[in-house]
Amino acid sequence: MKHKQSNGDVDTDIVARFGRYLTDNGKRRTPERDALVTVIASLKKVFTLDMLVEALKSSDIGSLSTSTVYSNLDLLVETGIITRLHFDGLPVHYIVTPELPQSYLVCTSCGRVKTVTDKHLIAFMNTRRYPAFSASSYSLTLYGTCNGCARRQRRQEIKP
Numbered sequence: 497m498k499h500k501q502s503n504g505d506v507d508t509d510i511v512a513r514f515g516r517y518l519t520d521n522g523k524r525r526t527p528e529r530d531a532l533v534t535v536i537a538s539l540k541k542v543f544t545l546d547m548l549v550e551a552l553k554s555s556d557i558g559s560l561s562t563s564t565v566y567s568n569l570d571l572l573v574e575t576g577i578i579t580r581l582h583f584d585g586l587p588v589h590y591i592v593t594p595e596l597p598q599s600y601l602v603c604t605s606c607g608r609v610k611t612v613t614d615k616h617l618i619a620f621m622n623t624r625r626y627p628a629f630s631a632s633s634y635s636l637t638l639y640g641t642c643n644g645c646a647r648r649q650r651r652q653e654i655k656p
Contacts, residue, residue, distance in 0.1 A: 510537040510577055510592065517575045531557040532568050536578060542591045542609045545569065583609065583637060597621065599636040605645035
């Protein structure tokens with residue numbers, strides 16, 4: 497179930513799952529944690545700590561301290577609600593844990609990260625078996641130049 501917030505559609509299943517995790521593990525449910533998970537549950541793309549802090553500021557929830565956000569990101573990773581992503585040369589990124597495996601397109605010029613779901617790749621990876629290893633997930637990261645940066649580079653080459 498989703499409900500409308502000024503910052504987008506909120507996946508209330510994520511909010512409820514986080515609440516159950518806190519209760520089941522004897523952790524306090526605070527207004528700050530509720531606000532944070534509500535904003536995260538509305539995000540539809542890869543985000544950084546800074547992007548999340550900005551999303552909080554622009555929401556009707558208001559801002560939280562960066563240290564509060566950071567410490568609770570670890571808790572959300574622990575629950576499996578979000579996944580921490582490491583890309584060469586970029587700050588740590590996060591994403592609401594997708595149902596299907598994602599591939600990531602990382603622009604080496606501007607640092608933009610785009611997620612892609614490739615059903616053919618998923619089907620292929622589901623056929624793979626590795627001796628003495630049981631894979632639980634995978635991640636594929638492609639590095640290159642996004643269309644916006646490629647256009648800017650071409651325009652700069654044309655200018656006298």
